[in-house]
Amino acid sequence: MDTVDNGGRSQAILIVTAIFLGISLVAVCLRCFVRTRLVRAFGWDDIVMVVAMVLNLAFAICGIIGAKNGMGRKLAHFVTSPPTIGAENFRRALLCWWLGxxxxxxxxxVAKISIIITLLRITVDRVHAWILYAALYLATAVGLLFFxxxxxxxxxxxxxxxxxxERGTCVDTQILIDIAYVYSVGTAVTDLTIALLPIALIWNLRMKRRTKAAVAGILGIGCLASAAVIVRIPxxxxxxxxxxxxxxxxxSxxxxxxxxxxxxxxxxxxxxPLGRFFKGGSSGSHSHSQNRTSYPLSSSMERGGYRANSKRGDQERGHKIWAGSEVDDYHGVTTTIMSSHRPNPSSSEEDLNPKDDRWRMRD
Structure with a gap:
């Protein structure tokens, strides 16, 4: 048994699993705080992301328990253990791998669905919407296939x-490998799409360049997830x-x-909005002027083009979702994203939450 098998690979699984579980859990908790307490606009994309986090927690638990029982170890590890213990650890490790x-x-x-719902709410161009729906269907199709x-x-x-x-039969391993390749390629394409498309969505927004670069950089983090899929393929x-x-x-x-x-x-x-919160700002203290700025986070098809519905009540909530409050680089600006068709002049201010109840929760 080589030295690498002395728990090295199992330890690596434990460490990586714990780190990325912690990072994602903190991010989702902060998201819930912002959306429920600061901007008060908790929507379906948030609910779906919480579901994804619960599933990720289950995935991490499988990895941790599996590593404790032998994931990352050679068969010799189980053979040299007491017969009953070795066989049971082998069974648990395989079960945790399968469940994981x-x-x-x-x-x-589920995480991709949440992100795509969010992007659909800021999309005003019909082509962009079609791209997002295609990414949604692709992610779901390859995911169900692999599942x-x-x-x-x-x-x-x-x-x-x-x-x-047990006695029984299993599918030819090569078929499983081919399915895994199909899933990996489809996932990589989807990840790149939902990571790069937002840059195009915010390109024409009237933001300071520094703010635009920061937002694009945050959205571009999704490219790293795509890179992880690609690295996993070999x-x-x-x-x-x-x-x-x-x-x-x-x-793993x-x-x-x-x-x-x-x-x-x-x-x-x-x-x-957390930046303003920690600086002592309050999302409620500027509510009197929030209706002066709005950013599209919803969309619908119209004859004159692909544009957002206008609704005064949703306008303030929508602005909170995207910018948090008026104390920002967007102060005093009314932003309109132009599509290939000229929108109705009466809708210069677009609301951030769709009229369609499928995409948001009512208070």
Whole structure:
């Protein structure tokens, strides 16, 4: 047994899992604080992101318990353990791996749905909306494909972790590897789309360049999640290795990085009001002038172009979502994003929350 097998890879899984769980959990907690207490605009995208965080927590627990029981170790580790203990640890490690992959794919897909809902609320161009819907369908399709193949790769299902005692059949490993490649490529394309498209969405906003660069940089963090998927691809081939638990530790690590970064990137875009909060600002102290500035976070199709609905009541709430308050680089500015078609002149101020109840919660 080489020295690397003395818990080194298991320890790496534990450390990476704990770090990215902590980062994503803090980001989501701050998001909930901002959206419920500061801007008071908790919407469906926030609810979906909280669900993603719960799934990510389950994914992390699987990784931690799995690493404690042998994920990242060679078969020799289980053989040299007392027979009963070694067999039980092997079973638990495989079960945690299987459950972890199930929670991994659901975490990533749900997080992407939350981010796409948010982006759809600031999209006023029809082409951008189509791109986002295509990304949504692609992420869901490849996610469901990977999800069902992961669950039903063996018959009976528990044969995957009870392979020492159960009898049954499993899908050819090469098929699983091909499915994993399809999922990885589809996920990388989706991540890059939802990471880079927001830069185009805010490009024409009348912000200071410094603020625009900061917002674009935060939104661009999603590119790192895409990078994690790409880095993960070369290790997919290890699904068929005899030393499965030992050689797939990189898959576990990069899966945690991807899930954690995706949730964090999706939450950081909502945290701008925290700056004013910690400086002693109050979202309520400037409510008298918030209606002078608005930013589109909702959209609908109209004959004259792809533009947001106008509604005075939602205007103030929408401004809070994007800018937090008027004490910002947007002070006193009425912003209109122009699409390829000229919008109705009567709607120079667009509201940030859609009229459609499907996308937001009512107070």
């Amino acid at each position: 992959q199930v929670f991994y794919v659901t975490t990533c897909v 069902f193949f992961t669950i039903f790769q063996c018959h009976p299902v528990n044969l995957f972790w009870n392979r020492l005692s 290790f997919v081939k290890h699904y068929q290795d005899k030393e499965f638990l030992y050689n797939t530790y990189q898959i 690590i990069w899966s945690n990085v991807e899930a954690g970064l995706g949730i964090t990137a999706g939450s950081l875009t909502t945290l701008r």
